[in-house]
Amino acid sequence: MKISPEILNLVPYKPGKPISETQREYGLSKVYKLASNENPLGPSPKAMEAVKKALEHQNLYPDPSHYELLQTMSNEWGFPKQQLAIGNGSDELIDLLTRIFCEPKQGVLTSVAAFNAYEVSAGANRAALHKVPLTEGYCFDLEAIADYFMAHHQEKDIRLIFISNPNNPTGTYASKEQVESFLARLGNRDDVMIVFDEAYNEFVRAEDYASAQNYINKYNNLIVLRTFSKIYGLAGFRVGAMIAPPTVVEVYNRVRKPFNVNDLAQVAANAALQDKEFLQRSQQICWKGLDYFYKKLEELGLPYIHSQGNFVMFDTLRDAVKVNEALLRRGIIMRPVLNYGFKTHMRLSVGLEHENEAAIAALKEVLKEIPVLAGTPIPTV
Numbered sequence: 001m002k003i004s005p006e007i008l009n010l011v012p013y014k015p016g017k018p019i020s021e022t023q024r025e026y027g028l029s030k031v032y033k034l035a036s037n038e039n040p041l042g043p044s045p046k047a048m049e050a051v052k053k054a055l056e057h058q059n060l061y062p063d064p065s066h067y068e069l070l071q072t073m074s075n076e077w078g079f080p081k082q083q084l085a086i087g088n089g090s091d092e093l094i095d096l097l098t099r100i101f102c103e104p105k106q107g108v109l110t111s112v113a114a115f116n117a118y119e120v121s122a123g124a125n126r127a128a129l130h131k132v133p134l135t136e137g138y139c140f141d142l143e144a145i146a147d148y149f150m151a152h153h154q155e156k157d158i159r160l161i162f163i164s165n166p167n168n169p170t171g172t173y174a175s176k177e178q179v180e181s182f183l184a185r186l187g188n189r190d191d192v193m194i195v196f197d198e199a200y201n202e203f204v205r206a207e208d209y210a211s212a213q214n215y216i217n218k219y220n221n222l223i224v225l226r227t228f229s230k231i232y233g234l235a236g237f238r239v240g241a242m243i244a245p246p247t248v249v250e251v252y253n254r255v256r257k258p259f260n261v262n263d264l265a266q267v268a269a270n271a272a273l274q275d276k277e278f279l280q281r282s283q284q285i286c287w288k289g290l291d292y293f294y295k296k297l298e299e300l301g302l303p304y305i306h307s308q309g310n311f312v313m314f315d316t317l318r319d320a321v322k323v324n325e326a327l328l329r330r331g332i333i334m335r336p337v338l339n340y341g342f343k344t345h346m347r348l349s350v351g352l353e354h355e356n357e358a359a360i361a362a363l364k365e366v367l368k369e370i371p372v373l374a375g376t377p378i379p380t381v
């Protein structure tokens with residue numbers, strides 16, 4: 001059996017540890033999972049209602065044209081349907097965009113500590129991934145990414161660029177000014193596609209943030225990804241969305257499976273997108289939770305990165321593997337971020353108030369138990 005090295009080098013995705021597994025392993029009855037940037041309020045109630053009704057016709061195949069959901073996205077986001085598409089989570093969109101734009105050995109460009117799916121999709125599609133270092137503030141360095149592209153795109157045959165804005169796991173963002181000057185340099189080139197992944201778009205509070213959606217009609221090589229997994233509370237249904245030039249949507253629709261998004265998922269996303277009250281409640285709970293975490297992390301003397309997502313990455317100043325283990329024993333699931341090169345950091349998702357309090361109380365105990373190490377330098381690979 002001969003398997004290509006790109007496939008053999010893939011590292012399996014490590015999801016947040018499931019609650020049931022943690023309960024079994026540690027003999028616990030109460031476990032809080034604040035590890036996967038999910039919506040702690042559950043799904044939008046309007047989505048749940050719509051899904052219950054839709055159960056009756058699940059003997060039928062789903063609508064392969066995604067008509068209703070695309071219509072609602074068009075109304076809500078102000079783009080014609082020819083510029084919109086959905087996938088089985090933005091994960092599927094990331095994977096298929098890589099397949100569409102990269103032939104084996106061609107290059108995908110992103111940042112160090114970018115959302116891990118870009119690396120996995122590059123490997124799975126036998127493309128080569130290139131990473132540019134973060135800034136000192138743990139941000140994507142858009143200027144350095146554009147410089148890297150200009151210097152190396154011919155030699156490395158770079159065809160696709162992924163910018164996660166805001167980024168997971170760091171929670172950092174690129175400002176409107178940075179996005180605009182990046183697009184002014186690389187926009188409208190016919191040899192590269194630029195993908196802005198805005199999974200956390202709705203949680204952003206920074207006033208100088210601008211969604212790349214604003215520039216979709218100005219640049220013909222720009223794609224924006226959104227997801228229903230975060231603020232809309234539908235991670236289990238698997239719906240991601242794409243805003244793109246009509247030609248990209250047309251090609252994507254040829255490549256994807258006809259029934260890639262199941263009917264309940266389409267129905268749920270359609271209802272959730274119109275549930276404004278739920279969106280606002282989700283924002284409020286996120287922002288209140290983040291402010292609580294900032295205050296408590298300051299009290300604990302732990303450096304953290306201001307986040308524009310629904311999670312915060314902080315430096316435990318200790319071995320994160322040991323910290324994680326000690327937290328699990330206390331029934332708290334957070335996310336160590338060693339796979340991104342951070343050996344002493346953890347990522348903590350915002351939960352409900354009592355979950356946030358339990359996480360901080362457990363962390364306080366764990367800090368006393370585990371000895372201090374030096375903080376991790378910013379990773380370079």
Ligand SMILES: Cc1ncc(COP(=O)(O)O)c(C=O)c1O
Pocket residue numbers: 036037088089090091092115164166167168197199200226227228229235238239240
């Ligand atoms: C930056 C970013 N993009 C995309 C996703 C994937 O979202 P989906 O559930 O739509 O596949 C995530 C999930 O954590 C993410 O953090």
